[in-house]
Amino acid sequence: MPNKLICLVGLPGAGxxxxxxxxxxxxxxxxxxxxxxxxxxxxxxxxxxxxxMERKIREDLRRKHGMAAFAKLNxxxxxxxxKEGDVIGEGLYSWExxxxxxxxxxxRLIVIAVYASPQMxxxxxxxxxKKHGKDAKLQFRSFTKAEAxxxxxxxxxxxxxxxxxxxxxxxxxxxCTIGVLHKQIDVIIKEIYG
Numbered sequence: 001m002p003n004k005l006i007c008l009v010g011l012p013g014a015g016x017x018x019x020x021x022x023x024x025x026x027x028x029x030x031x032x033x034x035x036x037x038x039x040x041x042x043x044x045x046x047x048x049x050x051x052x053m054e055r056k057i058r059e060d061l062r063r064k065h066g067m068a069a070f071a072k073l074n075x076x077x078x079x080x081x082x083k084e085g086d087v088i089g090e091g092l093y094s095w096e097x098x099x100x101x102x103x104x105x106x107x108r109l110i111v112i113a114v115y116a117s118p119q120m121x122x123x124x125x126x127x128x129x130k131k132h133g134k135d136a137k138l139q140f141r142s143f144t145k146a147e148a149x150x151x152x153x154x155x156x157x158x159x160x161x162x163x164x165x166x167x168x169x170x171x172x173x174x175x176c177t178i179g180v181l182h183k184q185i186d187v188i189i190k191e192i193y194g
């Protein structure tokens with residue numbers, strides 16, 4: 001059976017990183033974070049990410065490479081990881097990225113949507129970086145309520161993110177404990193791999 005690319009889709013604060021971390025540890029999945037390209041821009045320049053600047057970088061990359069930019073720019077890494085085993089991809093955003101990957105990987109691509117209400121996601125995002133302390137990675141940075149709302153709007157309106165969420169092969173409702181979330185993902189993984 002060929003190795004699979006399982007992509008997680010959902011708006012910020014839904015729980016994609018928790019699921020990716022769990023699958024990397026429990027199932028030894030390879031890992032690709034589509035948006036790492038944006039964060040690497042800040043790391044290279046020694047600058048702290050801001051929502052406004054992140055959005056500009058994402059939109060500039062999409063103007064240059066098209067709306068499937070992050071899939072196209074990560075496909076080499078994905079292919080290398082797929083040679084080693086199954087891969088979890090965090091943060092597939094646009095409809096065009098979904099179509100690009102579906103065309104390339106066909107049935108090897110599995111999409112899991114992670115959902116939580118806007119209020120729950122915003123509560124998770126406010127102060128998230130503090131919760132994770134000084135060891136927090138860039139993906140655990142905090143957002144204000146206004147930044148979280150702006151990012152939701154930008155991802156839905158500008159990045160066409162609703163398409164991959166609607167077309168997901170599976171949907172997780174992340175409104176309980178991390179333990180419940182892990183049990184839900186275990187059920188899905190069992191169904192995928194039989």
